[in-house]
Amino acid sequence: MLQLNDLKDSLTARGWPLPxxxxxxxxxxxxxxxxxxxxxxxxxxxxxxxxxxxxxxxxFGLVNPVLSLPQMYNIFVLKHVAGLSVIxxxxxxxxxLLWTAYGALGKQTAVWATxxxxxxxxxxxxxxxxxxxx
Numbered sequence: 001m002l003q004l005n006d007l008k009d010s011l012t013a014r015g016w017p018l019p020x021x022x023x024x025x026x027x028x029x030x031x032x033x034x035x036x037x038x039x040x041x042x043x044x045x046x047x048x049x050x051x052x053x054x055x056x057x058x059x060f061g062l063v064n065p066v067l068s069l070p071q072m073y074n075i076f077v078l079k080h081v082a083g084l085s086v087i088x089x090x091x092x093x094x095x096x097l098l099w100t101a102y103g104a105l106g107k108q109t110a111v112w113a114t115x116x117x118x119x120x121x122x123x124x125x126x127x128x129x130x131x132x133x134x
Contacts, residue, residue, distance in 0.1 A: 054109075054110050057110045057114070058109065058110040058113065058114065061110060061113070061114025061115075061117070062113070062114055062117060064114070065117045065118055065120075065121045068121050068125070071125065072121070072124065072125065072128070075125060075128035075129065075132060076124075076128055079132045080132075081128065081129050081132045081133050084125070084129045084133075085129075086126070086129055086130060086133070089122065089125050089126045089129050090126055092118075092122045092125075093119065093122035093123050093125075093126050096115045096116075096118035096119045096122050097115075097119055099111060099112075099115035099118075100112050100115040100116045100118075100119055103115060
């Protein structure tokens, strides 16, 4: 596998000098480099970031399907499916099935759980579009 340093060495050996970050981005780059030098190279705790990101994705992923409730109301109460395509709703249903399976196989709860909710909503919308479009 090609490493970044190998690529850099290969390019500089061919006479293609790579600019440093401050040079490439002008005064903004110099300010960023100076700030980084003053603050020090503080390490970010990736585990904390990942944990927070997973909680946010999981929470918003479970709440997001609620935003499709007005569409469900239009389909099942008003029986109004104009503008909805079986292909579009069907592909959304299929993609949510794939993502659910992918998340389950990879043991990624945030992926499979949120997409399982979408399987339900997209499946219901697909049934409604098929039933009420004829």
